[in-house]
Amino acid sequence: MSSSSSPDIRRWYVIAAPYLWLLIFFLIPFFVVFKLSLSDVATAIPPYTPIFSWSTGIWEFFSQLDFENYTFIFGDPLYINAYFSSVKIAAVATFLTLLVAYPMAYGMARAPKAWQPTLMMLVILPFWTSFLIRIYAWIAILKPEGFATLFLTKLGIISEPLQIMNTTTAVYIGIVYSYLPFMLLPLYASLEKINPSLLEAAQDLGSRPWRSFWQVTFPLSLPGVFAGCLLVFIPAVGEFVIPDLLGGSDTLMIGKTLWTEFFNNRDWPLASAVAVLLLFVLIVPIVIFQRQQQLEREAGR
């Protein structure tokens, strides 16, 4: 915060509100989780020790905290593999989402102005249905006797039932489907901003349409590509519902591991340590995202 003594005190209230929100609903819960990750599992309610009490004193409380859970995680390849696998699945899924979303966003940005609100509405429309229900719907589509098999058999493209339910492929389909709007909207926003006369200028100077795309359109849409990729990648790494419902036993994702530790093994401290580490895995892309936003703001001054 700057030390300038602004006479307008109301400005500080405006700035304070979101920070206060973050403090109460993000930072404090984070410290609760962090403290949990330093605790030991116990067969009790709540299932961990130590629990702070005034009778034992603060020093006694702190002396019982340790990094045991973290050393355990780093010692067990299951967790490390789950982290790597999550990052890999999220990265591949993000790239696939980009491939699907870019032509759609391009089409939307080039569509007649009068259509654009309607198209935007169609993109947002799936949000009106519960996320969980939409993923369940994919089970009905992807299962061997599901709609996809039925449809493709009818068309004569396949003769045997599709075996993609409970595989990583199904997880990719689920992530691409669910996160498509998060990719599409920033892409659309950056593509829509491009002045069409820039493409005319490129063609006028001898650039064929496909080259114009790579020389002008794509570089100018990069802020949207970055924003979209991070908006998809960050939540996809910790995704739990999609791998749980659509993925199989071979789909290793940290969100699922975390859930298992928390609910099946009732090991809250270990689950908390997994969650804290997940946060650190995501800090890198989040920082990149912040920097990108900053650069964009500066460029658009």
Add this chain to the structure above:
Amino acid sequence: MTVATASQSTPTLTPRAGPRTAAPQSGFAPWNDPKKPPIVRFEGITKRFDDFVAVKNITLDIYEREFFALLGPSGCGKSTLLRMLGGFEKPTEGKIIVAGQDITDMPPYDRPVNMMFQSYALFPHMTVEGNIGFGLRQEGMPKDKIAERVDEAMGMLELRQFAKRKPNQLSGGQQQRVALARAIAKKPRIVLLDEPLGALDKKLRQQAQFELMRIQETTGTTFIIVTHDQEEAMTVASRIAVMDKGDLVQVATPGDIYENPKTRYISGFIGDVNLFEGKVSAVADGCVEIESTEGSKLKTRSAEPVSVGQQVWLALRPEKIRISHDQPSSTVNAIPGKVEDIGYLGSISHYHVRTAGGQRITALRANAAHAVERSISWEDSVWLDWPVDAGVVLTR
């Protein structure tokens, strides 16, 4: 592509139609040479957008090394015509021929023309150098050759010091120069300029007009400019095509357009004009006598074929009218009136005079003497008079 050195064919100095010629470049008039092939030929070009006709059956020839202006109010079809030459719009009917080749269906990236856009359309992610070299890179020109040509263009427009800057770090005038440099960097045969100076303030615009003329002359390129600013067209152009609602109204040199406008629309669009409405009362010795509706007898030399009784208009430029307190000796083209308003502009003054017939006439007088012996003031009774060759008879 190098521009062929024109002017090898000695331009024939055929006198232009009309009593006066006032072309600034008197030696250059390829449009009067029937043997000279045009570099651009629009042949019966019509452009329709749904049910709106933007350009109506236009046929027009433009010659090498011309600085040709398409002039008209917004929505007159001038930009559409230019964009069809650039390849961004397809004519609904007609053909466009450039240097003998039909380019009607040629995509913009194959055309030997480069355009300077109204919005400049500079690539925001590229430096000044990158922008100017863009067209050269598309040709696969070797890197050192590109650098040479970019440097040449930057030198011509005094942009070298900004080479590494991005467009958003430049002022409006600098951006305009980068856009021009980019359009000429490929040394195209024809440069199209769509309202190139529209975004500049007045002082910068005048400076940029002379810069455009300098570049056009030094490169020997054909320039075609679209503008709604008649002063700009008059300043830069060798010929002007005035357009109105998709029609080509008149194509002539700036001098001809000013002195011999074809219609009332053009006479009013370029410069100020006094219009007398009336009926032809006599035609004799190349002179037309007009009985004006406000009650005066007007006589003007005219080549316009008119018949007695026909409704005509006499267009008279304010600077051609003499204003004085004394009654002139001649009785033709002399009208008494009363001064209603005076617009003092320093070097000149506008006098708005109400005639006995009720018409308001504007006369112009240079303020040559510091104190005019009998200065004309408000409510003064004055006489307006002009010679027989001052006005133009218009039938439309």
